Amino acid sequence: MxxxxxxxxxxxxxxxxxxxxxxxSLGQPTLYLLALGFGFGPVFAKAGGGNYIQFMAPGVIGMxxxxxxxxxxxxxxxxxxxxxxxxxxxxxxxxxxxxLGRTLGGATVAMLQGLLMLAVCLIAGFRPVYGHAPxxxxxxxxxxxxxxxxxxxxxxxxxxxxGASIGSSIKDMQGFQMLMNFLxxxxxxxxxxxxxxxxxxxxxxxxxxxxxxxxGIDGLRGLLIGNWQFPLTxxxxxxxxxxxxxxxxxxxxxTSAWLFSRIEV
Amino acid sequence: xxxxxxxxxxGATVSKTKTESGGNPLIRVENLTKTFDQFTAxxxxxxxxxxxxxxxxxxxxxxxxxxxxxxxxxxxxxxSGRIDLDGFDPWVKQREARQRFGIVFQDPxxxxxxxxxxxxxxxxxxxxxxxxxxxxxxxxxxxxxxxxERRKDLVKTFSGxxxxxxxxxxxxxxxxxxLFLDEPTLGLDPQSRNQLWNHVKALNASEKTTxxxxxxxxxxxxxxxxxxxxxxxxxxxxxxxxxxxxxKTNTDSLEAxxxxxxxxxxxxxxxxxADQMRRFAQMWQRR
Numbered sequence: 001m002x003x004x005x006x007x008x009x010x011x012x013x014x015x016x017x018x019x020x021x022x023x024x025s026l027g028q029p030t031l032y033l034l035a036l037g038f039g040f041g042p043v044f045a046k047a048g049g050g051n052y053i054q055f056m057a058p059g060v061i062g063m064x065x066x067x068x069x070x071x072x073x074x075x076x077x078x079x080x081x082x083x084x085x086x087x088x089x090x091x092x093x094x095x096x097x098x099x100l101g102r103t104l105g106g107a108t109v110a111m112l113q114g115l116l117m118l119a120v121c122l123i124a125g126f127r128p129v130y131g132h133a134p135x136x137x138x139x140x141x142x143x144x145x146x147x148x149x150x151x152x153x154x155x156x157x158x159x160x161x162x163g164a165s166i167g168s169s170i171k172d173m174q175g176f177q178m179l180m181n182f183l184x185x186x187x188x189x190x191x192x193x194x195x196x197x198x199x200x201x202x203x204x205x206x207x208x209x210x211x212x213x214x215x216g217i218d219g220l221r222g223l224l225i226g227n228w229q230f231p232l233t234x235x236x237x238x239x240x241x242x243x244x245x246x247x248x249x250x251x252x253x254x255t256s257a258w259l260f261s262r263i264e265v
Numbered sequence: 266x267x268x269x270x271x272x273x274x275x276g277a278t279v280s281k282t283k284t285e286s287g288g289n290p291l292i293r294v295e296n297l298t299k300t301f302d303q304f305t306a307x308x309x310x311x312x313x314x315x316x317x318x319x320x321x322x323x324x325x326x327x328x329x330x331x332x333x334x335x336x337x338x339x340x341x342x343x344x345s346g347r348i349d350l351d352g353f354d355p356w357v358k359q360r361e362a363r364q365r366f367g368i369v370f371q372d373p374x375x376x377x378x379x380x381x382x383x384x385x386x387x388x389x390x391x392x393x394x395x396x397x398x399x400x401x402x403x404x405x406x407x408x409x410x411x412x413x414e415r416r417k418d419l420v421k422t423f424s425g426x427x428x429x430x431x432x433x434x435x436x437x438x439x440x441x442x443x444l445f446l447d448e449p450t451l452g453l454d455p456q457s458r459n460q461l462w463n464h465v466k467a468l469n470a471s472e473k474t475t476x477x478x479x480x481x482x483x484x485x486x487x488x489x490x491x492x493x494x495x496x497x498x499x500x501x502x503x504x505x506x507x508x509x510x511x512x513k514t515n516t517d518s519l520e521a522x523x524x525x526x527x528x529x530x531x532x533x534x535x536x537x538x539a540d541q542m543r544r545f546a547q548m549w550q551r552r
């Protein structure tokens with residue numbers, strides 16, 4: 001337990017110490033929210049999609065959590081290059097505890113970033129409404145905010161564990177940049193963060209369904225604005241998204257633990 | 266290197282003569298070999314390190330010193346051969362072995378984004394040191410290594426010498442039976458080196474910690490080590506006290522003995538990408 005705690009604490013401490021980075025890493029999602037949100041807003045509304053800011057807010061929250069969590073895992077690359085990794089590799093504790101602590105720490109940080117992004121969205125005019133038809137008087141569902149944290153947490157854990165698996169296997173910067181271009185960005189763009197996944201072509205539909213983030217964004221958007229992508233009841237949609245994310249979290253946690261246990265220096 | 270013997274041989278135990286290990290071996294290595302693809306880094310080496318002794322590995326770049334240390338410290342699986350570290354095979358009984366040794370790596374392994382105290386604290390928790398003992402011992406070691414005043418500063422603000430001192434203090438924190446020091450004085454000025462070895466020798470004497478070190482500096486090995494093994498091309502070419510090595514090669518300094526045993530040709534150091542990474546990281550201001 002001590003090892004899990006101290007590795008978790010390390011990630012959280014680093015987060016609070018780099019205040020500049022907290023702000024900087026909110027910049028990109030905020031830019032998406034404002035530029036795309038207000039830019040595409042009129043087109044989206046004309047096509048009958050309603051308020052685009054409302055639609056995008058869950059997407060950019062998911063985006064913030066995705067980038068923050070997956071990079072926290074990949075930051076192991078820096079620990080490898082700067083040597084700290086070795087200190088943890090020779091410690092007399094199961095390596096699973098080390099990687100679990102790191103992953104939970106990265107996930108915690110990503111959740112905090114997600115919360116800050118939620119605050120930015122609220123400032124930009126986003127309101128949690130459920131089943132709010134365009135034109136009808138809005139009823140706000142503030143309770144949806146805390147409930148939606150379940151999905152913020154699940155996105156954070158799934159991608160922190162995925163990042164840790166990657167961080168345990170890549171050894172240099174070239175690999176990092178390739179993954180950035182061919183993995184992280186596609187995960188983001190295919191997740192439905194920016195556009196509805198209904199009525200896409202068959203290839204796109206399949207691609208989006210293979211994307212773990214799709215289910216996280218769907219859960220967030222479902223809980224926050226009542227817009228679920230699968231034609232199921234509320235409970236079934238929730239269980240589908242949540243269940244899949246739990247399974248994925250376990251798969252990635254096991255993968256990262258296995259890969260991390262095999263590191264030789 | 267012409268070094269005045271009187272200055273270097275100040276330690277009371279240093280002049281102890283011992284070729285073969287005495288009664289109480291802490292490490293026993295038999296026919297250890299490590300092969301990477303086509304290349305044999307360590308070839309069939311056999312040696313012992315006694316409990317309480319300071320044992321030095323000397324050798325040119327690429328001789329296999331670091332590879333040997335990695336196998337002794339559970340970081341590499343030997344291709345063949347046997348290692349016994351205080352009764353445990355490091356590869357099979359990793360956790361037991363890890364609790365018993367401390368290590369200062371050739372490259373830094375501190376967390377620059379945490380303070381000196383936090384680095385020690387993290388180590389103490391990973392090594393299961395109870396809360397009260399941990400805090401007492403951290404204070405004691407940081408004071409001994411003259412870092413107590415800077416305990417609340419981030420390690421990235423430390424000089425090279427301070428970082429090394431902190432790493433060695435950290436290595437002693439969990440009172441290991443044996444401390445591995447892989448070229449601990451690389452890049453340090455003579456004052457820092459001198460002070461560092463004084464600390465190591467003091468702790469070797471007071472805590473009976475066995476020390477296994479590698480170095481390029483002959484004078485250091487001559488000064489601190491009870492026994493020296495000279496390694497070249499993956500094999501141990503000679504082992505004994507400094508006096509024995511000099512006698513064997515008919516030379517009057519350890520450096521001359523070293524060159525007589527390993528030849529004078531230059532060795533190429535393996536390239537690494539650490540510098541490139543550092544520049545990249547600075548660019549992204551990660552550290």
